[in-house]
Amino acid sequence: MTWFVDKREKAPSIGDTSKLLFCLKLISFQSPLLHFWAKYVLKVVLRWCFSGAFSTPRIIMQWNQLWFVLGIGQPLSLLLKLNPAVTKLNLYDIVHTPGVAADLSHCETRAATKGFVGEDQLKESLVGADIVVIPAGVPRKPGMTRDDLFNTNASIVANLAKAAAEVAPKALLGIISNPVNSTVPIATEIYKKAGVYDPKRIFGVTTLDVVRSNTFLAEAKGLDPQDFNCPVVGGHAGITILPLISQCTPQVDLSPEKLKAMTERIQEAGTEVVKAKAGAGSATLSMAYAAARFTGSLIKAINGEQGVVECAYVASSITESPYFASPILLGKDGLEKNLGVGQMSSFEEELLKAALPELIKTIKKGEEFVAKNY
Ligand code: LMR
Numbered sequence: 001m002t003w004f005v006d007k008r009e010k011a012p013s014i015g016d017t018s019k020l021l022f023c024l025k026l027i028s029f030q031s032p033l034l035h036f037w038a039k040y041v042l043k044v045v046l047r048w049c050f051s052g053a054f055s056t057p058r059i060i061m062q063w064n065q066l067w068f069v070l071g072i073g074q075p076l077s078l079l080l081k082l083n084p085a086v087t088k089l090n091l092y093d094i095v096h097t098p099g100v101a102a103d104l105s106h107c108e109t110r111a112a113t114k115g116f117v118g119e120d121q122l123k124e125s126l127v128g129a130d131i132v133v134i135p136a137g138v139p140r141k142p143g144m145t146r147d148d149l150f151n152t153n154a155s156i157v158a159n160l161a162k163a164a165a166e167v168a169p170k171a172l173l174g175i176i177s178n179p180v181n182s183t184v185p186i187a188t189e190i191y192k193k194a195g196v197y198d199p200k201r202i203f204g205v206t207t208l209d210v211v212r213s214n215t216f217l218a219e220a221k222g223l224d225p226q227d228f229n230c231p232v233v234g235g236h237a238g239i240t241i242l243p244l245i246s247q248c249t250p251q252v253d254l255s256p257e258k259l260k261a262m263t264e265r266i267q268e269a270g271t272e273v274v275k276a277k278a279g280a281g282s283a284t285l286s287m288a289y290a291a292a293r294f295t296g297s298l299i300k301a302i303n304g305e306q307g308v309v310e311c312a313y314v315a316s317s318i319t320e321s322p323y324f325a326s327p328i329l330l331g332k333d334g335l336e337k338n339l340g341v342g343q344m345s346s347f348e349e350e351l352l353k354a355a356l357p358e359l360i361k362t363i364k365k366g367e368e369f370v371a372k373n374y
Contacts, residue, residue, distance in 0.1 A: 071281070072135040072176060075288035077104055077113075083292075085299055086111040092125040093136075094118055122163050129168035131298055133205075133291060134160050134187075135176040139281040140274045146179040146237045147362060153177050154186055154369050161187035162194070162374070169196035172298050172334050173203065176291055180204040180236040181359060182366035184313055184323055189370035200334040204313025206236045206325045208283065208290035212269045213243045216262060217252055232266070232311055233326045233341050237362070240355045241267045246345040259347065301330035309339065319352070321359045 073091065080086055081104050089104070089111040091097040097115030105113040116125035126132065137153035140146065157177050164173060169191070177183050184204040191197040213230035229249050234242035243266045245252055245259060254262060265272070273283040294310055301308040308330040316324035318340050329337040344352065 071139070072284045072288045072291065074100060075285050076133070076135065076291050078107075079288060079292035080295065081107055081109055081111050081113060083296065083299075084110065085303070089113040090116060090125050090129075092116040092122060122160075123167050126164055126167040126171075129164070129171040130302065131174065131295060132164045132168060132171045133174040133176065133295060134164075135287070135291065136160060137177040140178070140270075141279050141281075142275050144274075146270070147182070147365075149178050150182055150365065150369075153179070153183060154366070155373070157183040158186050158190055158370060158374060161190040165191045165194035165196050169194070170198075170201070172201050172302075174205050174291065174294060174298070175203065176205045176287065178236075179362060180206065180313055181240060181323070181362040182369070185363045185366035186370055188315065189367055190374060193370070193374060198334070199315035200336075202314070203294075203334075204236060204323070204325065205291050205294050206232065206241075206311055206313050207294040208287050209236060209241050209243070209266065209269075209325075210311050211286065211290045211293070213245075213248075213266050216265055216269075217245070217248060220254075220258075220262065221252060223250070231327050231342075233324065234352070234355045235321075235323075235325060235359045235362070236313060238267055238358075239351070240359045240362075242348060242351050242355055243267075244341065244344060244348055246348060247342055256347075263347075263351070297330055298334075301334075301336075302332055304332065314338070319356060321356055321363065323363055324359070 073093065077089065077091055077100065080089055087110050089101075091101050091104075091113070093115075095117065097117045099115070101113045101115030116122070134157060137156050138149055140149060157175065161173070164171060173187060175183050175187055181204070184202060188197060188199075188202055191202065209232040210230060213232055214225045214228035217230055218225035218228045227250070230252075231244045231247055232241060233244060234240045243263055245254065245262065270283060273286070274281075294312070297308050297310045309327050310330060311325055311327050312335075313323055313325040314328060314335055315322060316326065316338060318324055318326060318338060326341055327339040328335050329339060331337075341352075
């Protein structure tokens with residue numbers, strides 16, 4: 001997926017808002033459930049889109065998605081198409097992208113949308129990219145761990161990263177494909193082999209863990225999730241997901257039992273969705289929302305907005321694990337400053353101790369995969 005941001009003189013008007021509403025009505029008229037979802041997305045998107053920061057040079061973004069029909073790609077492309085900061089959007093996949101791009105292109109928003117299909121068009125789809133997002137690969141089925149996807153997804157991510165490293169080495173790279181704990185090291189090793197590695201530019205997208213924590217904690221407290229911020233550090237699989245509930249704003253006091261139950265729910269939230277989908281995949285809508293939030297933050301930072309902070313899984317020296325998710329300050333060139341894990345509670349320190357060996361093991365697995373195969 002590719003998109004540009006051109007110079008924009010003024011913030012969108014009320015007219016722009018009603019156009020977006022109309023567009024969402026058009027896409028959702030067939031299903032009341034989708035209509036409900038579209039209204040929710042609209043509320044979020046409008047809040048996000050109209051928060052300013054569109055007045056900088058253009059941005060291009062690429063994304064690749066194999067599992068398209070039920071996957072993350074379609075809802076994510078819709079969310080990005082609705083972002084008024086976007087003027088060009090490329091979709092790459094091995095099937096279906098021309099149709100999806102044609103469909104999306106009828107939404108009356110400014111992003112010019114184009115579909116690229118098949119190996120032959122991969123490099124062309126990446127030309128000029130400023131942001132590349134990779135949600136490609138297969139999803140979990142009930143009973144599987146994210147690591148069980150390694151054998152299929154590792155080579156998919158490696159091949160896409162190889163093309164991105166060659167064609168768009170300066171683009172910011174966001175990786176959603178699981179197992180993120182291993183696919184980020186895989187992309188990194190590929191970039192190193194290509195001689196274009198810059199640790200500030202490669203991110204594992206872990207925003208969904210933050211989004212889930214905010215949602216579950218706000219629910220428990222009867223508050224609006226949008227007013228919540230709970231940092232989540234570590235990695236993006238089971239016990240490596242470490243919600244820092246002691247650092248939430250507003251502050252949350254939970255009994256030890258409730259704290260444990262809440263932490264485990266956040267760690268297993270992806271599995272909760274996999275089970276509920278009963279064989280039809282894993283989180284797509286909430287993941288698309290989270291990825292759109294993260295890419296939106298990258299854009300804001302590239303556009304010069306100050307103080308943009310997101311948690312992401314990045315090359316890191318704050319623990320003994322060479323990759324670690326933590327709050328990071330984003331800037332024009334990607335990661336500007338790693339803000340670390342702050343003061344953890346003793347409960348969280350115990351979680352960290354349990355997480356590190358697992359994290360280090362999955363990172364090595366990714367690194368060894370590239371060493372052996374590329
Ligand atoms: C998620 O957290 O929902 C994703 O990583 C998908 C999965 O397999 O859980």
